Every structure is written in structure tokens, then in C-alpha cells.
Amino acid sequence: MVATMRSWRLHRYGEPLDVLQLDEVPIPDPGPGEVRVRVLAIPLNLNDLERINGGNMMVRPELPYAPGMEVMGVVDACGDGVEGRLGDRVVATTTGAHGGYAEYAVGPAVSAFSIPESIPLPDAAALYFPFHLAWLGLVDRAALQRGETVLIHAAAGGSGSAAIQIAKHLGARVIATAGGAEKVALCRELGADVVIDYLEDEFQPIVLAETGDRGVDVVFDNVGEAVMEASMACTAYNGRYLMMGFASNKEVADEAFIVPRRVALGNLKLCGVLLTYAAPEMAHLVKTAMGWNFASGEQGAAIMREIVDLYESGAIRAVVGESVDFDAVPRAIDAMANRRTVGRTVVLVDSDPQ
Amino acid sequence: MKAWRVHEFGSPRDVLVLDEVDQPTPGPDELLIEVEAVTLNFNDLDGIHGRYKTVRTPMPYIPGMEVMGTVRGSGPGAEAWVGRRVVAIPSAAFGGYAEFATAPVAMTFTMPDSIPLPAAAGILMPFHLGWLALYERARLQSGETLLVHAGAGGAGSAAIQLGVHAGARVFATAGSPAKLDLCRELGAERVINYRDEDFVPAVADATDGRGVDVAFDTLGGAITTETFRAMAFNGRHVIAGFATGIEAEDEGIVPRPVVFGNFSLVGVCHAYVDDPITFRNLTGFNFPAHADGEHLHAELCGLIEDGSLRPVVGQEISFADLPDGLTAMERRETVGRTVVRL
Numbered sequence: 055m056v057a058t059m060r061s062w063r064l065h066r067y068g069e070p071l072d073v074l075q076l077d078e079v080p081i082p083d084p085g086p087g088e089v090r091v092r093v094l095a096i097p098l099n100l101n102d103l104e105r106i107n108g109g110n111m112m113v114r115p116e117l118p119y120a121p122g123m124e125v126m127g128v129v130d131a132c133g134d135g136v137e138g139r140l141g142d143r144v145v146a147t148t149t150g151a152h153g154g155y156a157e158y159a160v161g162p163a164v165s166a167f168s169i170p171e172s173i174p175l176p177d178a179a180a181l182y183f184p185f186h187l188a189w190l191g192l193v194d195r196a197a198l199q200r201g202e203t204v205l206i207h208a209a210a211g212g213s214g215s216a217a218i219q220i221a222k223h224l225g226a227r228v229i230a231t232a233g234g235a236e237k238v239a240l241c242r243e244l245g246a247d248v249v250i251d252y253l254e255d256e257f258q259p260i261v262l263a264e265t266g267d268r269g270v271d272v273v274f275d276n277v278g279e280a281v282m283e284a285s286m287a288c289t290a291y292n293g294r295y296l297m298m299g300f301a302s303n304k305e306v307a308d309e310a311f312i313v314p315r316r317v318a319l320g321n322l323k324l325c326g327v328l329l330t331y332a333a334p335e336m337a338h339l340v341k342t343a344m345g346w347n348f349a350s351g352e353q354g355a356a357i358m359r360e361i362v363d364l365y366e367s368g369a370i371r372a373v374v375g376e377s378v379d380f381d382a383v384p385r386a387i388d389a390m391a392n393r394r395t396v397g398r399t400v401v402l403v404d405s406d407p408q
Numbered sequence: 409m410k411a412w413r414v415h416e417f418g419s420p421r422d423v424l425v426l427d428e429v430d431q432p433t434p435g436p437d438e439l440l441i442e443v444e445a446v447t448l449n450f451n452d453l454d455g456i457h458g459r460y461k462t463v464r465t466p467m468p469y470i471p472g473m474e475v476m477g478t479v480r481g482s483g484p485g486a487e488a489w490v491g492r493r494v495v496a497i498p499s500a501a502f503g504g505y506a507e508f509a510t511a512p513v514a515m516t517f518t519m520p521d522s523i524p525l526p527a528a529a530g531i532l533m534p535f536h537l538g539w540l541a542l543y544e545r546a547r548l549q550s551g552e553t554l555l556v557h558a559g560a561g562g563a564g565s566a567a568i569q570l571g572v573h574a575g576a577r578v579f580a581t582a583g584s585p586a587k588l589d590l591c592r593e594l595g596a597e598r599v600i601n602y603r604d605e606d607f608v609p610a611v612a613d614a615t616d617g618r619g620v621d622v623a624f625d626t627l628g629g630a631i632t633t634e635t636f637r638a639m640a641f642n643g644r645h646v647i648a649g650f651a652t653g654i655e656a657e658d659e660g661i662v663p664r665p666v667v668f669g670n671f672s673l674v675g676v677c678h679a680y681v682d683d684p685i686t687f688r689n690l691t692g693f694n695f696p697a698h699a700d701g702e703h704l705h706a707e708l709c710g711l712i713e714d715g716s717l718r719p720v721v722g723q724e725i726s727f728a729d730l731p732d733g734l735t736a737m738e739r740r741e742t743v744g745r746t747v748v749r750l
Contacts, residue, residue: 194642266685267685290694291696292544292694307662308662310659310661312660312663312666313660314650314659315462318676318677321545321676321677323673324673324675325671326667326669327670342612342617347640347668349641
């Protein structure tokens with residue numbers, strides 16, 4: 055008899071409340087280089103939405119399938135070559151960036167990072183994607199320096215709230231944008247020096263006034279099109295503009311909208327940031343075939359250690375706006391889609407060990 | 409004074425006419441320079457063909473965006489410069505193909521007597537651009553790898569040397585054996601003839617498949633997007649020119665390869681202003697201060713005096729031959745810089 059599990063799957067694309075249904079499906083087995091995670095928690099990501107509504111996806115999984123690109127749990131089965139990971143408490147990326155809305159999920163071992171028992175749930179589930187993205191952007195790409203100023207958009211969201219904290223830890227001055235009083239209050243509490251409610255005020259004149267008309271040294275932008283022009287207009291000489299997602303309009307990722315003249319006259323760096331870890335063979339294949347660069351598992355593990363240390367020292371905290379149980383997945387992702395969430399939403403899963 | 413002027417857009421030999429015109433008059437914070445040498449630039453050609461959108465020129469107009477000479481007069485506020493030996497970008501970046509040109513103080517730098525012609529005329533554009541691009545914007549580090557496109561050209565030959573000076577491993581592309589020899593002589597460890605070798609696999613081969621940390625790209629267009637494939641994780645791709653077609657300056661680039669490449673597109677605009685904040689408020693552009701330019705200029709001149717860097721002047725021609733010099737440049741027959749002596 056095949057062991058089964060519960061999984062939120064879609065059989066057709068649509069809105070989360072319409073198309074996600076709770077199915078009983080076989081527990082997946084890990085392939086070579088993969089681990090299977092008994093899921094204890096599922097942190098939701100805005101990018102999960104594309105895999106529900108059928109929007110912009112590079113690889114389209116075959117229907118029906120479970121969305122869910124990030125899970126936290128315990129490794130309970132290992133594929134060939136990664137047997138040593140058995141029993142690890144991990145945060146992990148799912149294979150093909152889907153399959154996480156389930157009691158068990160498989161993912162590449164290279165992007166499954168150990169997270170110590172000392173960090174309780176739901177926090178343990180909220181420290182991976184946003185903090186790694188903030189680190190890759192602010193530390194790796196932008197080399198943000200003490201005393202510099204950084205503008206962080208959607209700062210009360212998962213990535214934004216992580217970015218505020220990493221930037222403050224690095225000694226930067228933070229100007230944050232967020233929509234609504236509750237989100238503004240969260241940004242302040244996390245240490246943002248200036249918070250702009252974009253529902254009330256245009257950010258560009260405020261950012262320029264706050265920087266003596268110089269502009270900011272770094273822009274942390276995971277919104278994209280809706281803020282890009284105005285944000286570039288308040289980026290300083292030698293500034294670093296982090297392009298890390300296109301939440302406001304996914305299509306522009308493939309449209310020719312970066313005008314070299316604008317980058318040149320701005321004397322700035324337009325930095326691409328993608329959070330993806332790959333094993334050496336896969337990284338080589340992707341480099342050769344597409345010219346892309348995926349980070350190594352060693353780099354991811356090193357970043358994870360930095361984040362765990364910062365968490366344990368109290369320098370950063372997990373920002374979990376809401377913990378919900380497994381039954382509430384459709385409602386929770388719908389709330390995220392409608393910008394009603396603050397920080398991260400973590401789904402706690404009461405999965406039984408096999 | 410004598411000046412080469414464009415009366416209609418077209419090829420240099422067809423449209424440049426040697427005219428007798430009035431000497432220009434320097435305005436406030438401008439200098440009148442008696443020109444001893446004009447150095448030719450690719451953007452001059454774009455202007456002469458009517459393709460250059462950065463600067464609007466009257467018609468007829470005198471091209472020429474880089475001069476070397478002696479200050480003979482000044483507008484109010486710049487009197488202290490009279491008598492100095494200088495290099496300059498003329499006012500509005502044209503007007504240099506003449507016996508006298510005006511230039512804003514913000515775009516003028518003192519040239520020490522210890523650096524003779526023609527080297528003195530070969531420094532301003534390529535070495536300032538290369539310095540701003542590689543050192544200030546891309547922060548090229550010792551031990552990193554640098555790909556220089558068109559390595560035998562004016563900008564490229566400066567970039568190779570600045571790369572070597574920073575302790576980087578330099579790879580260069582060029583289009584003839586003589587040009588490849590020059591790149592090697594300037595310190596490039598791997599040279600690639602782009603006419604018979606694809607540079608992306610060559611770069612992969614030289615970097616264990618990683619790609620380069622920094623690319624210095626003065627070509628633009630299809631070469632730029634091809635170069636994206638040769639960038640390493642955390643790399644910096646400097647957009648420093650559009651020699652394969654100036655239209656590319658305004659043609660959009662798709663962000664996905666940049667985001668998925670985890671590298672940065674680096675803009676560099678070589679122009680200085682007196683007061684960056686005032687200029688920014690007027691235009692929205694970030695230009696560095698003249699004072700910062702003076703600082704790097706002094707460092708550059710020191711490195712040229714001690715032989716660490718050398719301007720590559722491949723052609724020295726007379727003022728009468730100026731249109732021929734431009735045509736040779738257009739046909740990719742030149743090496744390093746072309747200096748026109750007056």
C-alpha cells in the first residue's frame with residue numbers, strides 16, 4: 055500500500071479560493087540529490103501565486119499539482135548521494151518551485167539548509183527566502199556600507215522587513231515605503247529611520263529631501279515597474295539599484311525596458327539579484343546553456359549561518375504576521391495576493407512521521 | 409580662425425569643409441583654448457552622421473569633443489586658468505576641430521609639461537572613462553578577471569592598462585593580428601580575434617567556466633547582450649560606449665538575463681560639473697564634481713609620468729588630413745588614438 059498525504063493542489067489555473075483543493079495523494083520519493091522533508095511549516099511566497107493563477111512561469115508544471123516553493127521541516131528520506139542529510143531540521147526549496155503545500159515535499163539537497171532546534175516555530179520557517187534575498191542584494195551585490203542610505207520598497211512585506219533589519223545591522227540609514235498605518239508602524243519598529251506611507255505621499259520628493267537632494271546609495275526594489283522610474287530618479291551617484299523581482303508586473307522581466315542612456319547618465323549600477331542555489335553540475339549546465347549564474351550551496355549555507363547567528367544574537371527577528379493551520383492555506387495566500395498581510399505568513403503543518 | 413565644419417550630415421570626407429570662421433568667445437566660467445591637438449572620438453562620427461542624440465548641434469557646426477592646448481582667454485570667474493596647458497572637453501562637447509575652442513572649466517584639466525605631445529592629447533577621454541568605470545563604479549579588485557572589448561582602440565587600450573595596473577587578469581577582443589599584438593603588449597593575458605573566434609566560450613575557457621568579474625564594453629547592441637553570457641556571479645558589466653551603433657543607447661535591454669545572471673549593469677558617463685546637486689536638480693542626472701575629476705586626473709598623470717600607464721597614440725595626422733583620419737577610424741583601420749596636430 056502506498057502511503058498518502060494531504061496536499062493543496064490545483065486542477066486548473068485560477069484564483070486561490072476557487073482552484074485550490076485538498077487532495078489525498080501519494081507521498082513523493084526523493085530523486086538523486088534530493089531530500090524529502092516532512093513538512094512542519096510552509097512559509098507562503100508571493101511567487102506561489104503565479105503557480106496558482108497560471109501567470110508568468112519559466113517552467114509550467116503539469117496539472118494537477120501543489121504550489122509551494124519553500125518549506126521547513128525534517129528530512130525523512132534522502133535520494134542518492136545525499137544520504138547524510140537524513141534527520142536534518144531544514145528550510146528548503148521545493149523541486150521545480152512547487153509541491154510545498156503538502157505534508158511531505160521533495161527539494162534539492164543543495165538548497166536545503168540546516169536550521170538549529172534552538173530556533174522555534176514559526177520563526178524557523180521565516181528566515182530563509184527573505185533574509186537570503188536581502189543578504190544577496192545588500193551585502194553581495196550592493197556592498198552596502200555603514201553610513202550609506204538605502205531605500206526599501208514594500209518594506210513591511212517578507213523581503214522588505216528582512217531588508218530593513220539587515221540594512222540596520224550593516225549600519226545604514228533606512229528609508230522605507232509601505233502602505234497603511236499598520237505596515238508603517240512595523241517598519242518603524244524594525245528600525246527604519248524614515249517611513250513613507252505610499253498611499254498618502256509620493257516617495258520621490260521625500261527621499262530627495264531626506265538625502266539633501268543626493269538620492270540614496272542603494273535601492274532595494276522587489277516591486278518593479280510601479281516604482282522603478284521614480285526610484286531611479288532618487289538613486290545617487292555611484293548608487294546601486296537592486297532589481298530583485300517584478301511583483302507589480304511580471305511581464306516586464308522579459309521586456310526591453312532598461313535604457314542604457316538612463317543607466318549611464320545616472321552613473322549607477324543596476325544589479326540583478328536572483329535567489330537560486332544550484333549544485334555544481336546544474337550551475338555549469340545553466341551557465342553554458344543560458345549564460346545565467348546560480349549561487350552555490352556553500353554560499354547559501356554560509357549566508358544561513360550568518361542569519362542564524364544574527365537571529366540568536368537578537369540583531370534580527372523573524373517577522374511572522376500570521377501563523378495559520380494547514381486548512382487555511384487558500385485563505386492565507388488570497389490575503390497575501392490582496393496585500394492584506396504584514397511580514398510573512400507561515401502555515402503550521404501537523405504532519406505525522408512515517 | 410580655421411575650422412572643419414559640418415554643413416550637412418553624412419560621411420566625414422563628404423561633409424566636412426575647412427572654413428574660415430570667427431573665434432569663439434568664452435562665457436562665464438569658460439576658457440578660450442588655443443588648440444595644439446584635437447583627438448578624434450567615435451562620438452564625433454556619430455555627430456557628423458547625424459546619429460548622436462546626446463547633444464543637439466546647430467548647422468553648420470564644428471565637431472570635436474577633445475582638445476589639448478593652452479588657455480589664451482577666459483570668461484568671468486575663470487581668469488586664473490589663462491596661460492595653463494590643458495586638456496578639455498569643449499562646450500557642449502563639440503567645437504574642437506578648430507584653431508581655438510571654448511570649454512567649461514568643469515571639463516578642463518591641467519596637463520603637466522612633463523607629458524609631451526602626442527601622449528598629452530591621448531589621455532582625457534579614455535583614461536578618465538576607464539578610471540571612472542573600472543575603479544570607481546565597478547571597483548575592480550586585484551586577482552579579478554576583466555574582459556575588454558575592442559582592446560586596441562582608444563578606450564580599450566586604456567582599460568587594458570588600468571586593469572593590469574589594478575592587478576586584474578585581462579582578456580581582450582580585437583579584430584586583427586596587429587591589434588591583438590598591441591593588446592598582448594599592453595598586458596592582456598588572453599586575446600581573442602572576434603572575427604574568427606566566439607568570445608563567450610573563450611572567456612569560459614580562461615575562467616574555469618565562471619565568466620569574468622568585470623566587462624568593459626564600448627561596443628553596445630548585440631555584443632552587449634552576448635557579453636551577458638560571459639559575466640560571472642556578482643560580475644559588473646560596464647556600458648561604456650556604443651561603437652557598433654549609437655542607436656543602442658536608447659534601445660531597451662531585457663532584464664531577465666541580468667537578474668538571472670546575478671550581475672550588475674554599470675553605467676558610466678564621463679562628464680564633470682561644478683555643482684553635482686544643482687545639476688541633478690536641473691536634469692535628474694548624476695555627474696561627478698570637477699574637483700573629483702581633478703583628483704583622479706592628478707593620479708593618472710602621475711602614473712603616466714612614472715611609466716605605469718601609457719596613452720596609445722596610433723596615428724598622428726595633420727589638421728588638413730582630419731577627415732581622412734575619421735574615415736580610417738570608421739573603417740576600423742586605426743589603433744589606439746588618432747591625434748590631429750595643429
